[in-house]
Amino acid sequence: MKKSKGRTCRKRRRKQSRSLSLCGVNLSHKHEYVLLKKWLKERGYEDNTLRPAQFSETGRGLMTTKALQAQELIISLPEKCLLTTDTVLSSYLGEYIIKWRPPISPLAALCTFLIAEKCACKEESLWKPYLDLLPETYTCPVCLEQETVNLFPEPLRRKALEQRRRVQELFVSSQPFFFSLQPLFSEDVASVFNYSSFRWAWCTVNTRTVYMKHAQGDCFSRESNTYALAPYLDLLNHNPAVQVKAAFNEKTKCYEIRTLSGCQKYKEVFICYGPHDNQRLLLEYGFVANSNPHSSVHVGTETLLKYILPEDKQRHTKLSILQENNFLELSTHMHLGTQ
């Protein structure tokens, strides 16, 4: 009898403590969040349901103060709150971007704006309440020490190095444009637009933007222009198990996210960033998800080649399929021996 009571008690306590760990510590009274809410209100955002909160398992996120039913709106953020390439073009950077040839990419434009606003115009930025709440550092592979990246399994290490190369290339190719902005700054632009601030801006765009299609104008290069930074909404964390519908609503002129799964009162509200496996989540967002239904194992080239035996009659076909689908990274000492 005693034993059974103990077990029930332990079970109940475990359940309570798990449930408590899913409830966050409310942050909304903090000065920075009060300022952000005021800033959002001035731009037409009204909401009494969501609260910024710190969660033990996922870090900072948003909590709901009422139960959300399936199909209910989680958030509806007016266009005025969104930071897009239109924002950049209508800022003091616009005339420099329009004149610059060859045109810079939409991504480079957003990074330039974030750095300029964050590092140079500190007190005057219209975006200050938002910028003050952005993370100072990121955990995407491009920000990690080489020794850490060396510990990754080969396929992830390869992707991490690719990411680093892409960010470095974009930084180097954007430098002449940065130098053209010197008239806007009293400091040396080389110190404002350094690699570290560029990497911070790149990670901000990469980990926090929502998809929003923009018309392809002449001001920017042909790369896709689909980014929108969405203050407050970008506090929503990822959960692969939830389903949401998210898009810019042309009628309401708001970026809207609707839950398809619902959410309990005082629990963290999640969205789904996409059906990503943990390698993709680590590369793009700097974290991995527990119990990820999209988990997959990435097999390195050497291992793949080891299991396609020379006597296999379909060896040639199999290797062609792997190669066509980018599964083989061939270094100079490797050869396929397809004959």
Ligand SMILES: C[S@@+](CC[C@H](N)C(=O)[O-])C[C@H]1O[C@@H](n2cnc3c(N)ncnc32)[C@H](O)[C@@H]1O
């Ligand atoms: C759009 S932001 C979400 C808000 C973010 N937690 C914050 O404090 O600003 C995306 C970032 O949140 C973190 N994140 C999102 N979902 C997460 C999860 N399920 N577990 C841990 N971290 C998560 C990752 O650092 C990711 O790059």
